[in-house]
Amino acid sequence: MKLGYFPGCSLESSAREYNESLQAVAPLLDLELCEVPDWNCCGATAAHSLNHKLALALPARTLALAERAGFDELLVPCSACYSRLAATRRDLLANEALRQEITSIIELDYVGSTKVVSVVDVLGRAAPTIRAKASVPFLRKVACYYGCYLTRPASLTTCARPEDPQEMEAIVASAGATPLDWAFKIDCCGAALSVSRTATVAELAGRIVADAAERGAEALVVACPLCHTNLDLRRPAIERHRGVSYALPVLYITQLVGLALGLSERALGLHRHHVPVRFAPGAAAPAAAPKEN
C-alpha cells in the first residue's frame, strides 16, 4: 500500500530514530512511504499560537502538495504535526470561504481528498501482519503513552475512547508485548515547555516515568517525537527532580514493532537514545536476538 509521507522537522533532527525505525518497518508491513515533495514545517507551537492564517496556510501547503501528488492518505508520525494537519483539513472543509482564502494564499488548490493518518492508525491496521511476522516477540511489560495530541481533541482524531485509548495497546500486543493498565497514558508531558521551563517538564514527565516504573513497566512506548524528548532526553532532570533514577527505556512504537519483526538495534536507531535500551534478562529474547538467529 502506497502512503504519502510527511516526516516533519523533528524526524530529520531530534527524532531521527523515529524516522529510521518507521522506514525500516514499513516495507515489512507492505507499506510504501512516498515523501511529499517540497514539504514545509507544520507550524506547530509557534505559528498556531500567533497567527491564525499562517497556522492554516503552513499545513495547507503540505496537504495541497500531497493531494497534488495523488495520495489518498498522508502519514504524519509526529503528534503535533498530525494535529495541525488534521485540524487544518477539518477547518478548510467546514468553511468554503476560508478554504478559498487559504488556497489563494498558498497558491495551490486543496479540496480535502487527502486524509491525514497517524502511525498508530497505520500500525493498527497492520496489526494482523505484525502478529504474523513477529519472529522475535517482544515479550515484555510495557506502558503505552499517548500524550495529548494523538487522542484529543476527540472531534479531530479517530480514537474511539479518547479518555481511555486502547489503540497502541492493541499494536504492542500484536508484537508480543504485555500492555499495562496505568494511570498517565494521556497526561501531558509538558512538551511545549521542554526548552523554556525544564523544571515543569521534570515534574510532569517525572510523574509519567514514575508511575510506569512503579507498575513494573520494562519500557515506555511512545508515538511522538516531543513526548520522546521529554521522557528520554530530559531523564536527568527528572531524576534530579524526583531524587530517583529510573532504568526505563523509552521506545518509539515503530522500534518496538521493528524489534519484534527481527530488525537490528542499529537499523532501528536504538543507539541514539539517551536512556540506554537495555532489558533485564527475562522471558524475552534480548533485543539483539537477530544476531543469535
Added chain:
Amino acid sequence: MPRIGVFICHCGENIGATVDAAAVAKAAGELPGVVHAVDYKYMCSDPGQNLIKEAIREKKLTGVVVGACSPRMHEPTFRRACAEAGLNAFLCEMANLREHCSWVHEKLPETTEKAIDLVRVMVEKVKRNRPLFPINVPITKTALVLGGGIAGIQAALDIANAGHPVVLVEREASIGGHMAQLSETFPTLDCSQCILTPRMVEVAQHPNIRLYTYSELESLEGFIGNFKAVIRKKARGIDEATCTGCGACIQKCPTKKIPSEFNAHLGHRTAIYVPFPQAVPNKPVIDRAHCTYYRTGKCKLCERVCPTKALRYDQEDLLVEVAVGAVVVATGYEVKGTDFFPEYGYGRYKDVITGLQFERLASASGPTLGAIRRPSDGQVPETVVFIACAGSRDPAKGLHYCSKICCMYTAKHAMLYKHKVHHGRPYVFYMDIRAGGKMYEEFVRRAIEEDQVSYIRGRVSRIYEKNGKLIVKGVDTLLNSRPVEIAADLVVLATAMVPQPDAEALAQKMKISYDGDRFLNEAHPKLRPVEMNTAGIFVAGACQAPKDIPETVAQASGAASKVIGLFSKDELSREPVVAVVNRTAPPLFSTCVGCFLCETACPYQAIEREEIKDRNGNVLKTVARVNQGVCQGCGTCVALCRSKSIDLQGFTNEQVFAELVAL
C-alpha cells in the same frame, strides 16, 4: 339566496377614529346577498349583541359578519349571540377591523377601503359556511397508568380516588420504582420507604385499581376516550391467587448468587424472589434465566416446600386486553452505569459506584444494612469523593442536559456519609450547585457548613488505582486552577439520568413523540406540561425530563387531574373544525383514491383506512377516513390531497377560494 347581516363596530374610538364605520356599513349593504348592514358604537355590549339577535330573527339571516376586533378576541362572544338567536354559531364570521386595520393604519381613505375589503371577503366566506355541530366522542372512563414508580402510584391513586377505575401496569415484579431504592430523601432526610410503602399498599388495596405487575404494554390502539390496550402479563411461574407470599420458596432456593437489581447489583438474590421485603404484591417470580429447573430440568425445590402448591412451571405469558379512555405514561428513568466513563475506570474499579448504588449502601434495608462499607473489601471508607455531573452537561458524552437531581442528592450523600462515619472526609467535585427548590439551598449550605463537606469546584479528569487507593485527579478552579489529587477509598459518581433503554420503542408503539435524548415530548413546554401531543395521553415523572420527587408527584397529580377532567363528561365535545374525506354515490363512493400519502403528513395519525364493501362483504375500495376524535384541524392533509377529496370544516376550499376571489 343567502341573507347576510353585517354589523360594523366602532369599538368606541378604536375603530371609529380611523375607519369610517358608517361608510363600511353602507358599502357592505350594497354587496350581493347582504340584506342588513348597520354600524354601532360597541357591538360586543349587550345592546350591540341584541342588535345582532334581533336582526337574525327579524330578517331571517342565514349568516352574520361582525366587523370589529380580532376573532381571537370576540369570536366566541358573537358566535354565542348568534346561537342564542337560533343561528348556528358557525354561520358567524368576524372581519378584523381593529387589530388588522384601524390600529395599524392612519386615518386615510385607503384604511376605510381596506376595511370594506375585509368585510367583503368575510361576506363571501360566510355565504359558503355550513352549520357545524360539536363532535361528540364517547369516553371509556378507565385510565391506564404505565409505570408503578412514585409518578404512576400518585397518578393512579388520584384518579382512583376520584372514582374512576385505573389499570396500573408495572414492568418489574413489584411497584415502587426507584423511590423504593432510595435511602433518605432531600431536603428533609425522611426515609424514602417509610413515606412510599403506605402508598404502595394503598394501591394494592384500592378497589378502583387493577394492578398488573411483571407486565408490559404490548400495543395501544385507538384515540382519546377510546383506547384499546393489550397488556402482556409475563409468566411469574406461580399462581398469584394461591400464593400467600410466605417466602418458604425463597429460603430454599439453591441459586442464591444472582446480582440483585433492587440493590443495584451490590447484593444478591435467589432465582425465585421478590425484589425487596416490602414488595407489592408480595408474591415471588421465577427468574427463568437463572433458575436451575429451567436451565437443567431438575430441582423444583420450591414446589416441594410450597405449603399451598402455588408453583406453575409451565405458566405462559398472558395477553390481556383493556379498554381505556386515557393513558398516563410514567415509565421513569435509569442512571448511567460506571462503565460509561473510560476516564473513571470503565467500570473496572469496584469502589467506583453510582449514586443509586450509594443509596443502597446507605439504606437500612440495603446489603450492608445501612453501614457505609465499600464494595471491594467491606472496609469503612475514610475518604469518599463524590463527583457531580458525571455525564450530565457533557457534550463530549452526548448528554447536554442537566440531570437536575444530582446536586441535591450528592449533598445528601455526603451528609449521610458524614452522619454515619463521623471521622470520614467527604469531598464533592462540582461544576455549579443548582439548588433551586424549597429548602434546597439551605440543605446544601448545611452540608458544607455543618457537616463540613469539602466542595471543590472543578472536574475530575481521571481516577486510577494505586496502592489500594483510588487516586482522583481533578482541578480546583477556584484555587487558581490548581490540579488536585485525592487518595480516596470510595468514589461515588452522580451519573446522568437517562430514559429507560426501551423508551424509544415504547414511544413508537404509542405513537407519541420524544426528543433527541429520548425523553418524551410534552405537548407544549410551558402551557401543556402534562399532555402528550396525542390527545388522551398524559405524562408524569422522569420519562419526560429529569426531575425530583416533589416535581414528579406534582406532575403526576397534574396528569391525574387532566384525566379526571376528561372523565368528568360522558362524551367528549370537540370543535367541529376537523378534516373530512368526501363521500359520493356508488360506484365512486368517494373521490379519494386511497393513495394514503396523507397518512404520514398528519401530525396526529388521524387518517384511517376504511374499506367499502358490498353486501357480500367483498372489499370494493379502500379510502381514507379522518378520525374526528383525533383530528385537530390543521389541514395539512387538505393541502396535500391532489384530488381535493379531503376538506377542512370551517376553512373549506370553497370558502378560502371565495375569499380570494372577493379580494
Added chain:
Amino acid sequence: MEALRQRARELLAAGTVQAVLGYAAGSEPDRARPCFVRTAAEADGLIWNEHCRQNLATYLQKPEVRALGRLALVARRSTLRALLQLAAENQLADGRVVALFVADDGAVTELPTLAAIEELVARLPRGLSDADRQELDRIAALPLGERQAYWAGEFARCIKCYACRAACPLCYCARCITEANQPQWIPVSSDPLGNLEWNIARAMHLAGRCVDCGSCSDACPEGIRLDLLNHVLAEEARTQFGAEPGYSVRKDYALASFKPDDKQEYIR
C-alpha cells in the same frame, strides 16, 4: 424481440397470466402502439424497438384492464419504477403484474414480484439523458423575463386536452383537480392563467412521485416539454429531501415527511 415473444407465449400458454400488455407496430414506422395479447398465437405481434417508449403501467388502473386478471407487462426502467411507486401508493398488489423487463440488448428478465423489481431496478443506471440535462440547464439559465416568455409561449399552445394526464402512470386520481368545481380550481377552457395553473398543478402533484418516464411530453400534441417541469422538481426533491420515488414499495413521500433542519434559507 423473439425472446420477448417467446416469454409471452410461455406465460400465456401456462396460464400464468391472462394477458400480456406490450407494444405492437404503430400506424407509422416510427411509432409503436400498446397492445393486449391474450393468446399465445397473438404474441407474434409484439415488437421491441426504440419507439416503444410509452409507460404501459398507466393502463393498470383502468377498470377494464383490472378486469383482465393477472397481466404481464413489457417494461422499461421507468415502467418498473412506476410499478413500485404505484405499490407504495397502495394502488398495486404484489403479484398482480409480471414485469417483462427488456434490456438494451433485448434480453428479457421476468420479474414476478415487487421484491424482484426492487432488486433489479436498484442496479439500473439513474439520471437524466444528456439531451434532457442540456435543455433543462438551457432554460434554467435564461434571464427571468425570457424564461417567463418561453413558458408563456409554450403554455399558450396548451389546448387542455389532458393527454399528459392520460399518459401518466401516476395520474390515476378518480377525480382530477381539473374536474373539481366547488371551487373551480382550474377553468375548463384554455386561457393563460388556467393553462399555467394546470401545468404547475400537474407538476406539483407529481413532485416526489414522478418516475421520469417522459410519457407526458411524448403524449402532448403540441410538443410542450412538460417533462422538464417534472425533472426540475424531481431533482430538487432528491437533493433537498433525498427523494428517490419508484425505487421501493415503501411509502416514503417527500412531501408527507420532514426533517426539523430542512433547508429554509429563503424564509425570513
Added chain:
Amino acid sequence: MEFAVSAFEPKLVAFVCNWCTYAGADLTGTSRIKYAPNVRLIRLPCTGRIDFMLLLQAFGKGADGVIVSGCHPGDCHYTAGNFHARRRWTLFRRLLDFVGVDLRRVHFAWVSAAEGAKWAELVNDVKTKIQALGPYDAFPKRLDGRPQPAEVA
C-alpha cells in the same frame, strides 16, 4: 388627489396561520405599530393548510405580491404543519422560478405571536420591494367571464 402623480400602490395578499402570524399581526395592532395598508390577510389554521394553488389564485386575482407566514419551526400549534409546509414551499419555489414566476414577489417568513414588530417590518419591506418592481403584469390574470364559485342557494 387626482392631480398628484400617485405612486404605484401594490396589492399584497398574505396567507397566515391562526396561531402565530395572525396573532402576531393582532399584537402589531395592540402595540399600535403602523404599517402599509396594502396587505389583505387570509386566515388559515396552519401553514400546512396553505395549498400552493391558492398562491396562484392570489396572483391571478391581481396580487402584485404574496406573503406566506406561520409559526417558527418547532412552534407549530399542530407540532409539524409548518415543517410539511416548508418542504412544499421549497419545491414550489423551485418550480415557480423555473417557469419564470418572479420569486421576488413571493415572500416567506416565520412570524410568531410575539413578533408584532416583525410583522409590520415584513409588510412594509415587501411593499417597498414590490413597489419598486411595479405591477405584476407578466402574470396572467383571471378572466372576467370565468365562473365564480357557486353561490349558496
